Structures are given as C-alpha cells and as structure tokens.
Amino acid sequence: MIKKTLGYVVTHGHMDIEWYMPMRSYRFWTVEAMDELRRISRENPDFVTYVLDGQTCVLDIYLEARPSARAEIEELIRKGTLSVGPFFSQFDEWLISAESMVRNCLYGNRACRRYGSIMKAGYLPDNFGHPLQLPQILNDFGIDSLLFMRGMPEVPGGHPDEFMYTGLDGSRVFVSHFRDSYGGAFNVFDRADVDPLQPRDMPYHAEYFSYEQYMELADHVDQKKIAADLIKTVTRIRDRYPSGVVPLIAGFDHFPPQAKLGETLKLANAMQDEIEFVMGNAEGYVRAAQKKLSKPMEYREELIGSFYQYVLLGALSTRSYLKRINFGTEALMERYAEPLDAMASMLGGYQDAQPQLDEAWKFLMINSAHDSIHGSSMDEVHVEMEGRFSAAAQIATGLAHEAIKHVGRHMDPWWKGEEKGILTFAPADTGRPQIAQVWLPIGDEAVCIRDREGNALPTQILPREKVELNSHGQPRNSVWPDERFRNVLFLAPSGANRVRSFAAGKGAGSFETVKASDRFLENDFLRVEVRGATIDVLDKGTGKWNYGLNLIEEDADAGDPWDYSPTSNPSETVLSSSFPFTTELVEQGAVRATVRAKGRMNVPYRLNGDERSPERVDIPMAFEISLVAGSPRVDVKLTFENTAKDHRLRLRMPAGVRTDSVFSQGSFGIIRRPIERPRQVEPWIQPPTQLVPFREWLAVDDGRTGLAVAAKGLYDYTAVTNPLSQEPDIHLTLLRGFEYMSRLNTLQRKGDAARCHHTPGAQCPGVQVIEWSYIPFRADANDIAPFVREAQGFLFPMMTHMVRARRVDGKIGADFQPFSFAEPNIQFSSFKRAHDGGYYVLRFYENQGKATEASIRLEGAGKVFLSTMNEERLGEKTLASDGTLTLSVGAYKVITLLIDFKEGV
Numbered sequence: 038m039i040k041k042t043l044g045y046v047v048t049h050g051h052m053d054i055e056w057y058m059p060m061r062s063y064r065f066w067t068v069e070a071m072d073e074l075r076r077i078s079r080e081n082p083d084f085v086t087y088v089l090d091g092q093t094c095v096l097d098i099y100l101e102a103r104p105s106a107r108a109e110i111e112e113l114i115r116k117g118t119l120s121v122g123p124f125f126s127q128f129d130e131w132l133i134s135a136e137s138m139v140r141n142c143l144y145g146n147r148a149c150r151r152y153g154s155i156m157k158a159g160y161l162p163d164n165f166g167h168p169l170q171l172p173q174i175l176n177d178f179g180i181d182s183l184l185f186m187r188g189m190p191e192v193p194g195g196h197p198d199e200f201m202y203t204g205l206d207g208s209r210v211f212v213s214h215f216r217d218s219y220g221g222a223f224n225v226f227d228r229a230d231v232d233p234l235q236p237r238d239m240p241y242h243a244e245y246f247s248y249e250q251y252m253e254l255a256d257h258v259d260q261k262k263i264a265a266d267l268i269k270t271v272t273r274i275r276d277r278y279p280s281g282v283v284p285l286i287a288g289f290d291h292f293p294p295q296a297k298l299g300e301t302l303k304l305a306n307a308m309q310d311e312i313e314f315v316m317g318n319a320e321g322y323v324r325a326a327q328k329k330l331s332k333p334m335e336y337r338e339e340l341i342g343s344f345y346q347y348v349l350l351g352a353l354s355t356r357s358y359l360k361r362i363n364f365g366t367e368a369l370m371e372r373y374a375e376p377l378d379a380m381a382s383m384l385g386g387y388q389d390a391q392p393q394l395d396e397a398w399k400f401l402m403i404n405s406a407h408d409s410i411h412g413s414s415m416d417e418v419h420v421e422m423e424g425r426f427s428a429a430a431q432i433a434t435g436l437a438h439e440a441i442k443h444v445g446r447h448m449d450p451w452w453k454g455e456e457k458g459i460l461t462f463a464p465a466d467t468g469r470p471q472i473a474q475v476w477l478p479i480g481d482e483a484v485c486i487r488d489r490e491g492n493a494l495p496t497q498i499l500p501r502e503k504v505e506l507n508s509h510g511q512p513r514n515s516v517w518p519d520e521r522f523r524n525v526l527f528l529a530p531s532g533a534n535r536v537r538s539f540a541a542g543k544g545a546g547s548f549e550t551v552k553a554s555d556r557f558l559e560n561d562f563l564r565v566e567v568r569g570a571t572i573d574v575l576d577k578g579t580g581k582w583n584y585g586l587n588l589i590e591e592d593a594d595a596g597d598p599w600d601y602s603p604t605s606n607p608s609e610t611v612l613s614s615s616f617p618f619t620t621e622l623v624e625q626g627a628v629r630a631t632v633r634a635k636g637r638m639n640v641p642y643r644l645n646g647d648e649r650s651p652e653r654v655d656i657p658m659a660f661e662i663s664l665v666a667g668s669p670r671v672d673v674k675l676t677f678e679n680t681a682k683d684h685r686l687r688l689r690m691p692a693g694v695r696t697d698s699v700f701s702q703g704s705f706g707i708i709r710r711p712i713e714r715p716r717q718v719e720p721w722i723q724p725p726t727q728l729v730p731f732r733e734w735l736a737v738d739d740g741r742t743g744l745a746v747a748a749k750g751l752y753d754y755t756a757v758t759n760p761l762s763q764e765p766d767i768h769l770t771l772l773r774g775f776e777y778m779s780r781l782n783t784l785q786r787k788g789d790a791a792r793c794h795h796t797p798g799a800q801c802p803g804v805q806v807i808e809w810s811y812i813p814f815r816a817d818a819n820d821i822a823p824f825v826r827e828a829q830g831f832l833f834p835m836m837t838h839m840v841r842a843r844r845v846d847g848k849i850g851a852d853f854q855p856f857s858f859a860e861p862n863i864q865f866s867s868f869k870r871a872h873d874g875g876y877y878v879l880r881f882y883e884n885q886g887k888a889t890e891a892s893i894r895l896e897g898a899g900k901v902f903l904s905t906m907n908e909e910r911l912g913e914k915t916l917a918s919d920g921t922l923t924l925s926v927g928a929y930k931v932i933t934l935l936i937d938f939k940e941g942v
Contacts, residue, residue, distance in 0.1 A: 083299025091160030120318035162219035172204035190342025222285035264305035356412030361750030369433035377440035413598035416798035452540035458840030465829035483545035493546030497626030535854035548627035576813035602783035701731035
C-alpha cells in the first residue's frame with residue numbers, strides 16, 4: 038500500500054484589527070466574517086474549523102458589536118469549530134518589550150480559558166522575524182511550535198521547512214515555515230469574476246471599503262479547479278516537509294471562513310490517491326507533523342532574513358514618535374506602576390488595582406499589533422493609537438502615585454514637624470546617587486534635602502518658566518503650578534525597586550557646582566567639550582577620548598513604512614557639522630549642568646519622483662547636553678522641528694575602537710552581532726538588510742575600552758566599518774518620513790508590501806524630542822556590559838512623591854525594598870501581583886550567557902515557588918534563615934517566582 042502524503046488544510050483569516058482602516062471600520066468586516074461562521078456551523082456539517090489568527094482580541098471586538106452572540110461563540114470554541122489563541126493580539130516581536138510579549142501570552146491564555154478552549158500553537162504567520170528568546174517564552178506557556186512566514190535567511194545547501202528552532206537558553210520549538218506565504222494552499226484571489234475592493238466613501242468620512250470582495254472570493258464556485266490547485270501545491274512543495282505532512286494555509290488577510298472547503302477537500306481526495314487531504318487547526322497540524330518527523334534539522338540563529346519573503350525591518354523606525362511613546366508607556370507599566378502596586382498590596386489595606394492594570398495592558402496590547410506598532414497603517418489608526426497610549430500612561434501614572442502614597446502612609450514619618458517628606462522610587466540601581474526631581478512649596482526660599490541620618494544632599498532649584506508680558510508690561514497668563522511650588526533637583530541614594538524617604542526643610546547645603554561653561558562640561562568621571570553640533574567626550578578613568586559624537590546625518594528616503602530605500606541615483610547627504618551651531622550654558626548647579634547647542638540644518642524639501650528637490654528648508658535643532666554630578670554618562674536631548682519630507686535622520690556615532698561586532702540588549706538577553714552582515718549567494722527576494730533591531734542600548738569595545746549608547750524608544754541600528762579608521766560607525770535611526778503606505782521598484786524592494794494609500798502623517802511633521810545617553814566604559818572580562826546599571830538609570834529614572842497623606846502605622850522604617858539581586862548579569866524583569874490573585878510574581882533573567890549561582894534577597898517572604906511565565910507553580914524553593922533564596926540560573930534563563938509574602942510585611 039502506498040504511504041500517502043497528508044495535505045493538512047488550515048482555513049484562517051489573518052485578522053489585522055486596524056490597518057487600511059481604523060479598528061471600528063474593520064469591525065464591520067469582522068462581524069461579517071464571524072456571522073458567516075455562525076451560519077456555516079449550522080448549515081454545513083463538512084466544515085471543521087476556522088482559525089482566528091492566533092489571537093483573542095478579535096473576539097472581544099466582535100462581541101462588542103454582537104454581545105448576544107457570546108453563548109453561541111463559546112459553544113463554537115468548545116466544539117472546535119472556531120480555534121482561538123494563544124495570544125491576545127498578533128504582536129510585533131522587536132518593538133515591544135519582553136514583558137509585553139509575556140503579557141500578550143498571559144492575557145491571551147486567560148481569555149481562551151474564559152471562552153472555553155485554547156489553540157496551543159505558536160501561530161505568528163506575518164511577524165517580521167523572530168528573536169532568539171521566543172522559544173523560551175512560548176515553552177513557558179505550554180507552546181512547543183512556531184509557524185511563520187517571514188524571517189528565514191539563506192541556509193547554505195538549502196533546508197527543509199520543518200526544523201527545530203533552538204533559542205538562547207536551549208529552549209526548542211518545532212518550526213513550520215510558510216515559504217510561499219500564509220495563504221499558500223491555493224490562490225484565493227484567482228477569480229476574474231470578482232471585482233476588486235470597493236471604496237464606499239461618505240460625505241464626512243472617506244476610506245471605508247466593503248467586505249463583499251472577500252465574501253465572494255471565499256465562495257468555492259469552481260471547486261474542481263481549487264481541488265486541482267491543492268493537489269498541485271502539495272506535489273510541488275511536499276519535499277520540503279520531511280514528516281510527510283504538508284501545511285496548506287487556506288485564507289489570507291481578513292479572509293472569512295470558506296463554507297465549501299470541506300466539500301472541496303472530498304473532491305480533491307476523490308481525484309487522486311497519493312495525497313490525503315484533511316482539515317484542522319494549526320495545533321492539529323503541528324501534532325500530526327511531530328508524530329511523523331524524526332531527526333529534524335536544528336537552527337540556532339536569529340530568524341531575521343529575507344531569502345524567501347520580505348522581512349520589512351524599515352518598520353522599526355516608521356513613525357518613530359509612536360515607538361518613543363510605546364517605550365515610555367511600557368516603562369510606566371513595568372518599571373513603576375506594577376512594582377509599586379505590588380509593594381503597596383504587601384502592606385495590606387490597599388484597594389485592588391488589577392482592573393485598571395488590565396485596562397492599561399489591553400490598550401498597550403492592541404497597540405502592539407504588528408500593523409499598529411509598525412506605524413504602517415492609515416493616519417487615523419495612529420491618531421487612535423496615541424489616544425490608547427495616553428490612556429495607558431494616565432492609568433500607570435495614577436496607580437504609581439496612589440501606590441507609593443500608600444507605602445508612605447506605613448512609613449515612620451521621621452520628617453514630621455516643619456519639614457516635608459519626600460519619597461523616591463528607583464527602578465534601577467546605578468551604584469551611586471541618582472537625579473530626582475520634585476515640586477516643593479518653597480516659594481523663593483532656599484531648600485535643604487537630607488536623609489534620615491541628617492546628611493544634606495546636593496540640591497538645585499530650577500528657574501521658573503518665563504511669563505510672556507503684554508504691551509503694558511502685564512503678564513499674559515498666570516503661573517502654573519502655583520508660584521509657591523518650585524521644581525527642585527536633588528541627588529538621592531538609590532537601590533533598585535526601593536522606596537526611600539527624605540526630608541525637605543529650610544536652609545541650603547554647601548556643594549560644589551558641576552564645572553561648566555558655554556563650551557564644556559566636567560565632573561569627576563568625564564569631560565565633555567562642545568564643538569558646535571558635535572561633542573567630544575573624555576573618560577578620565579581610561580584616558581580615552583570619543584570624538585565627533587552627536588553628529589546628525591540626513592539623506593533621502595525613497596521608501597515606505599516597510600523599508601528605507603535610497604534614491605536610484607546617488608543623492609545628497611547632509612551633515613549637521615556643516616552648519617554653525619551656537620552653544621550656551623543654560624543650567625549649572627550642584628546637581629547638573631547643561632549646555633544647549635542651537636542651529637539649523639538646511640536640507641532638500643522633498644523628493645520629486647526619485648530626485649531630491651532644489652527647494653530647500655531649514656530644520657531648527659537644539660541639543661541639550663547634560664552632565665550630572667558624580668555620573669559617568671552624558672545625557673542628550675535633541676529637539677527639532679521636522680519641516681522636510683521624504684527623508685531620514687540618523688545619529689551617527691563613531692565607535693572609537695576597532696571591533697568586528699556590536700552587542701546590544703535584546704529580549705531577555707544580550708545579543709552580539711557581527712558588523713559584516715549576511716551576503717547573498719543565491720538571489721534573495723529582498724536584499725539582506727544591513728539594519729538590525731536592538732532594545733534599550735548598544736555598545737562596542739575592543740577588549741580594553743568601549744562606548745555604549747542608551748536610547749529611549751529607538752529600535753534599529755546599522756554598523757559600517759569606516760575604511761579610513763577601520764573602526765565602525767554606528768547609525769541609529771531617529772526619524773523617517775514618506776508620503777504613501779507602499780512603494781514599488783525601490784532599491785530595497787521591487788514589489789509592494791501593501792496597498793498604496795496616502796498617509797501624509799507618515800512624514801512625521803512637527804516637533805520631535807529624542808533622548809539618548811553616551812556611556813564610556815572600561816571593558817571587563819567578567820562583566821561584558823559593566824555600563825548596564827548606568828544605562829538603566831537613564832532609561833528608567835527615579836520618580837518622586839511629596840508626602841501629604843495621613844499616616845496609618847509604622848510597619849516599615851525609612852525605606853522599603855522587597856527584593857534585590859547581587860549579580861550584575863542577573864537582570865530584573867517584572868514584579869507584580871499574580872494575575873489570578875494571592876501571590877506575587879518576581880521575574881528575572883541571566884543576561885550575558887553564563888550560568889550563575891544567583892542570590893535573591895526577599896523581604897518578608899513566606900513560601901516561594903518556581904513558576905512558569907503563565908504563573909503556574911512548578912515546585913517550592915527553600916529560603917535561608919536570612920530571607921535569601923539561592924538559585925542556579927542557566928545561561929539566558931528566565932526565572933519566574935511566585936512568592937507568598939507575609940500579611941502586612
């Protein structure tokens with residue numbers, strides 16, 4: 038008997054929740070698709086299941102419009118007619134934090150529990166590549182597979198489309214690669230009798246499109262032809278699948294269920310006897326393939342190539358303002374609101390904030406959807422995204438202050454009397470005092486801030502904002518906040534995830550000011566010389582100068598949301614160093630000194646076709662270059678008004694060392710990448726990109742000295758070896774501007790990646806504010822990133838709260854720190870209340886690739902359990918008598934603990 042190939046058909050709709058239209062317009066499409074599924078389930082017994090794109094938020098969106106359908110939808114899920122999960126949304130994997138990916142899995146899992154069933158398959162068909170820690174995240178949620186289309190590089194000698202993907206820590210997932218797309222079963226658009234998508238504008242709202250085309254395409258009018266196409270597809274690609282199980286993904290973006298697919302498969306089976314066609318969901322396909330696959334190939338590199346499909350990494354910097362907002366909002370949630378909420382809850386008597394945290398996370402996870410966070414949608418979509426980011430930030434800010442206020446009510450008010458109590462919370466421990474900023478009601482008086490031991494802290498009162506006067510010399514507006522409040526800087530001892538208390542009273546301490554002039558800044562660690570638009574930095578500890586920092590490079594962008602592209606003919610590149618910049622000392626005190634460098638870059642206004650226009654515009658720019666007393670880093674804030682179009686701005690950083698690699702923070706682990714990127718052997722569908730993703734910071738060193746740059750909300754870099762110095766220049770993309778959603782025939786990509794809609798908002802007009810920090814360092818063989826704590830101090834600065842709440846009791850003293858780590862390669866990731874109540878979640882990870890015996894101090898802990906990221910207990914761990922937990926942490930391993938802190942610590 039001939040062993041048949043199994044053609045495993047998965048019918049699906051890749052449901053972008055917003056893209057060519059905003060969410061509530063797309064909801065009409067979702068309603069039609071899901072209403073159609075309900076009809077099919079009643080009328081067509083041959084229909085097996087419809088995969089709702091691996092996400093659950095689409096169901097929430099549907100049920101907002103069809104609340105009466107909930108019971109019927111839940112029944113379809115229980116029967117398997119509708120397959121949902123395991124994720125909340127189809128998130129991007131480079132632009133959101135590792136914790137945001139974990140939350141997406143966690144909330145998706147909980148939603149599936151409510152709906153009745155979960156499809157446990159790593160179904161991420163359209164993501165733009167996959168990081169090396171994705172297998173560990175998936176495994177922790179009971180998912181042992183990854184099904185994807187984009188990201189496969191060229192493998193010398195070829196490779197099958199089934200293999201094992203091994204991550205940084207050794208976690209493994211079975212992979213099925215959709216080489217021909219996530220709609221490769223047959224060409225669903227091969228219907229000459231179906232009209233294209235129909236615009237349906239309204240007098241006051243354009244850009245609405247009907248769903249009829251998709252409904253018509255889903256009707257198998259010519260079942261014999263579709264059956265024949267299925268047979269041809271399996272015959273053509275089955276050699277790629279050594280298990281003998283061939284995935285046939287039937288559907289495409291927004292595609293409704295195909296009612297007659299079951300009948301079509303019966304016809305395909307009757308037409309031949311070499312292939313058996315069956316229908317199921319993505320998890321069913323995975324189990325069938327795993328059962329038959331033996332000795333699979335193993336792959337251990339990042340899935341970030343474009344050999345078969347566009348990888349589209351230009352989206353990392355499209356509408357870069359969204360990326361910066363996302364970074365800040367994630368930080369507010371993960372580094373402030375959640376840890377402080379957990380700390381307040383530990384003390385007892387604190388109101389449950391989980392509903393508000395859930396609300397904020399759902400706003401963030403909707404914005405995490407790939408076409409949303411990519412910035413590649415219609416302008417209206419991104420306006421709505423800003424509203425959701427703002428809502429999440431409002432919630433996080435309010436919760437953080439409510440929680441720290443509650444902690445303060447349980448502290449010993451040692452500052453009582455004429456002094457004001459100040460609470461600080463530092464997400465990071467730099468090992469030295471950190472800058473804090475607080476509003477204090479001191480009017481025009483001096484202020485002295487001190488700790489409990491009576492030590493005065495360096496303090497600096499910021500000047501009031503100037504009030505504009507009318508022609509009579511009268512103020513045109515009142516002062517806000519009230520003129521009694523002054524914005525005060527001080528240097529406070531830190532301690533990661535620690536609330537500390539200080540007192541502010543009358544008087545003033547005596548401290549040396551940071552050395553500075555219009556042209557230099559200097560402290561014990563660094564000297565910064567300001568040379569117009571650029572700066573030179575001396576690391577006094579190593580004697581190493583870094584020259585030419587802050588250089589801005591502007592060039593044409595003939596690309597689109599998905600890819601930067603240069604013009605077909607070489608065109609002008611403009612450097613900020615070509616223009617005069619004036620420098621002025623604008624701030625100097627015991628805490629910080631700042632020099633402002635102001636100037637203008639004169640650049641071509643736009644592209645005319647594929648040429649830069651002769652018309653030019655000025656881009657006003659101002660760098661605020663700050664040096665804090667006792668800090669080994671230089672903080673930079675660039676403010677500019679983007680007045681040009683069709684261009685790109687990058688920060689060019691000369692590395693100052695000879696090296697062949699760049700290392701940067703990735704999701705749950707440091708990644709080192711060679712400067713020399715992969716080259717084509719056979720033709721790639723898209724040229725190998727020189728642009729690669731990073732998170733938070735990147736660095737270079739030569740084994741002796743190095744330079745790191747930490748950046749708030751920048752996500753891509755390019756490294757190119759300078760032929761003169763043989764040292765790399767690192768380029769960080771600050772902004773890209775373009776006019777249309779998709780372009781054809783660019784140097785970076787010949788075909789389109791989307792429909793061509795007009796998106797003038799993608800030019801990113803107006804004022805942009807971008808922040809980064811330079812950190813020179815001495816290389817250390819035992820700590821490959823000795824600057825990380827300083828980088829985190831910049832990225833996640835200290836928050837303050839002036840105490841005005843009534844005291845409850847003195848459960849804690851002058852500070853409160855529920856946990857701490859000793860080892861520099863062990864990095865904090867999350868501290869929060871467990872999603873299902875009762876316990877507290879503490880998550881951390883090994884960051885540098887070396888197994889470590891880690892010591893974690895836990896304040897007031899009772900029972901401690903190892904846990905999955907899904908917050909499921911694995912086994913109890915024993916605490917030492919001093920409250921220390923010692924764990925063996927493997928290289929790049931993520932550890933999640935469930936902790937039962939004693940009531941009212």
